Amino acid sequence: MKALKVPKSRAEEVRRLAEKIGAKDKTRKIRVEGDYVIIPIREGFEDKFDFEVIEDEKPIFKETKSFKEIVKKIAGFYPKYADFKRIGDLAILKLPNEILKYKFEIAEEIFRKYKVRAVWLDKGRKGMLRKPEMELLIGNGSETIHTENNCKFKLDITKVMFSLGNQFEKMRVARLVEDGEIVLDMFAGIGYFSIPVAKHSRAKRIYSIEVNPDAYKYLLENVEINGVRNVIPILGDSKHVTPEDFADRVIMGHIFAEDFIPTAIKALKCEGIIHYHESTPVKIIDRPIRRLKHYAEKLGASVEIIGFRRVKNYAPNVYHVVVDAKLRKSC
Numbered sequence: 001m002k003a004l005k006v007p008k009s010r011a012e013e014v015r016r017l018a019e020k021i022g023a024k025d026k027t028r029k030i031r032v033e034g035d036y037v038i039i040p041i042r043e044g045f046e047d048k049f050d051f052e053v054i055e056d057e058k059p060i061f062k063e064t065k066s067f068k069e070i071v072k073k074i075a076g077f078y079p080k081y082a083d084f085k086r087i088g089d090l091a092i093l094k095l096p097n098e099i100l101k102y103k104f105e106i107a108e109e110i111f112r113k114y115k116v117r118a119v120w121l122d123k124g125r126k127g128m129l130r131k132p133e134m135e136l137l138i139g140n141g142s143e144t145i146h147t148e149n150n151c152k153f154k155l156d157i158t159k160v161m162f163s164l165g166n167q168f169e170k171m172r173v174a175r176l177v178e179d180g181e182i183v184l185d186m187f188a189g190i191g192y193f194s195i196p197v198a199k200h201s202r203a204k205r206i207y208s209i210e211v212n213p214d215a216y217k218y219l220l221e222n223v224e225i226n227g228v229r230n231v232i233p234i235l236g237d238s239k240h241v242t243p244e245d246f247a248d249r250v251i252m253g254h255i256f257a258e259d260f261i262p263t264a265i266k267a268l269k270c271e272g273i274i275h276y277h278e279s280t281p282v283k284i285i286d287r288p289i290r291r292l293k294h295y296a297e298k299l300g301a302s303v304e305i306i307g308f309r310r311v312k313n314y315a316p317n318v319y320h321v322v323v324d325a326k327l328r329k330s331c
């Protein structure tokens with residue numbers, strides 16, 4: 001089995017190319033080894049890339065294939081929006097209506113096959129706090145520690161969300177942070193961005209604002225268990241507690257936070273960067289850029305768009321995207 005060994009800085013671009021030309025081996029997971037990303041590819045595509053091709057000695061196979069098999073065995077088919085993920089030692093299922101009646105049977109199989117502590121049904125997220133609605137299907141326990149990008153995240157999956165789809169984005173932002181930067185994480189949650197930035201950059205300080213006391217409690221714990229010293233957790237509404245003119249970089253990791261753009265701009269020093277997330281229909285994919293420009297103009301700041309990427313699919317024909325914008329204020 002072959003894989004590409006790609007420097008981290010080129011990994012996303014190569015992953016996309018491999019997907020596009022059908023070279024990516026979707027049965028194995030992409031993984032990080034030191035400064036490189038190992039991207040599994042199918043036989044016959046070895047000469048399509050200008051990167052080192054290695055023998056994949058430690059392949060990690062995707063569990064979703066077996067999840068598919070389980071669903072197919074029980075329901076007789078595999079519907080489009082079914083999903084399975086593991087957070088720490090817990091399993092979380094998303095089952096569309098047409099297979100909901102099999103939820104306990106599917107959970108029992110998952111429980112046995114993956115030896116997880118509990119299997120939960122994900123029924124979506126509510127409101128600005130993105131609080132999960134979960135139903136326990138089998139087993140017990142909702143608190144766990146999930147490890148990702150060498151960071152530990154302790155959380156209760158019934159109280160706070162955790163998105164596996166943002167894994168690459170967290171590391172991408174962490175790598176962009178320059179030595180000595182002051183970073184503001186406006187929607188810190190349990191430390192989704194703050195912890196990777198603290199661990200994988202040399203930021204001077206990371207101010208992490210979180211309004212939900214449940215998430216804040218885990219943010220405090222995650223600062224402790226990851227041994228990071230430069231994260232300053234703040235319990236409060238970022239619209240009201242964010243100071244002005246102090247940050248080199250603002251992370252707006254909430255997909256419904258247009259209203260907070262003025263606060264983010266005011267938080268920046270004379271010049272700085274905002275990573276603005278939004279869920280946007282494909283038909284109006286440039287909406288987040290227009291919104292950033294609109295508020296910047298209102299506040300007399302200039303904007304240069306320095307990056308734009310899809311983080312993941314949010315819903316059919318709706319993407320979760322992130323805009324990287326450099327702003328210059330008149331000061």
Ligand SMILES: C[S@@+](CC[C@H](N)C(=O)[O-])C[C@H]1O[C@@H](n2cnc3c(N)ncnc32)[C@H](O)[C@@H]1O
Pocket residue numbers: 128129130161162163166186187188189190192193209210211212215236237238239253254255
């Ligand atoms: C969607 S989650 C962040 C998800 C994260 N970006 C990820 O990678 O998984 C958003 C967090 O923002 C918090 N939040 C919502 N409104 C807020 C506000 N006004 N001030 C501070 N935090 C807020 C929520 O409680 C939640 O923990």
